[in-house]
Amino acid sequence: MLSIKVVLCTLTVLILWGAEMDVDACSCSPVHPQQAFCNADIVIRAKVVGEKRVDTGNDIYGNPIKRSQYDVKQIKMFKGPDQDIDAIFTAPSSAMCGVTLDTSGKMEYLISGKVDASGKMHMTLCDYITPWDSMSSTQKKSLTQRYQMGCECKITRCHTLPCSISAPEECLWTDLMMEKQMYGSQANEYACVKRADGSCSWYRGVAPPKKEFLDIEDP
Structure with missing residues (x-):
């Protein structure tokens, strides 16, 4: 199905x-x-x-x-x-x-x-x-904490190149442009999480991100 x-x-x-x-x-x-x-x-x-x-x-x-x-x-x-x-x-x-x-x-x-x-x-x-x-292990784990941590962030979909964010609270979703599929690695393996400085960034990993993390992590 x-x-x-x-x-x-x-x-x-x-x-x-x-x-x-x-x-x-x-x-x-x-x-x-x-x-x-x-x-x-x-x-x-x-x-x-x-x-x-x-x-x-x-x-x-x-x-x-x-x-x-x-x-x-x-x-x-x-x-x-x-x-x-x-x-x-x-x-x-x-x-x-x-x-x-x-x-x-x-x-x-x-x-x-x-x-x-x-x-x-x-x-x-x-x-x-x-x-x-059909869900990845990262998606399943993100349901309990990480997705909620990023609800104040905005995920902006890249429709055509070039594309960019317009505010530090945004994460750019590029699966379609970079992988030629809508639900690629960013959809399956990443969460957009707020950082210590108030900006937002993609985070990948099993453990919840550290409060002070500054970029994409892979624990």
């Missing part, structure tokens, strides 16, 4: 929790895993054990709003409220940024999403959702 990569919804598609919208496609722009983590309300490791179609309210015309409800077994929470997540909601089709997951309970996922006004977790194709086994 193909991994669902880290992506961020653009203005091409506007997802409203309280209303259905007719759209032709879901358009998203890739983001670094750390950026997706920082943007999410909830990030969990879980298995999907069931799915059903449910009504989640009515639109402005009184028509029921349909959603897919995934029943999940939470394994670990990396970010979110002090309670287990047992259900996640998504749109019923990929055209509306709805997510399709394996419901056999055999596959573990890393799932991120948003929380609505009622406290329910929702996910779209524009969130960070990928099979746990």
Whole structure:
């Protein structure tokens, strides 16, 4: 089963929790895993054990709003409220940024999403959702500390050469330009972390970075 990569919804598609919208496609722009983590309300490791179609309210015309409800077994929470997540909601089709997951309970996922006004977790194709086994060991370790350490930093994607950062709080994401793939070594092995002087820099390593680190490290 193909991994669902880290992506961020653009203005091409506007997802409203309280209303259905007719759209032709879901358009998203890739983001670094750390950026997706920082943007999410909830990030969990879980298995999907069931799915059903449910009504989640009515639109402005009184028509029921349909959603897919995934029943999940939470394994670990990396970010979110002090309670287990047992259900996640998504749109019923990929055209509306709805997510399709394996419901056999055999596959573990890393799932991120948003929380609505009622406290329910929702996910779209524009969130960070990928099979746990497809993640690098660095990515998995970064979920517990390093990504959060860099949430005040900004990861700027290099679209075309030449490219550069415009502020010391930025890290330049060059996987596409340097490795000809969006999710290369910077996405898989690095975190953008704030340094002692307030600037941000890429960090690679198993241990959390030292507070005074000044450049990319490899312990």
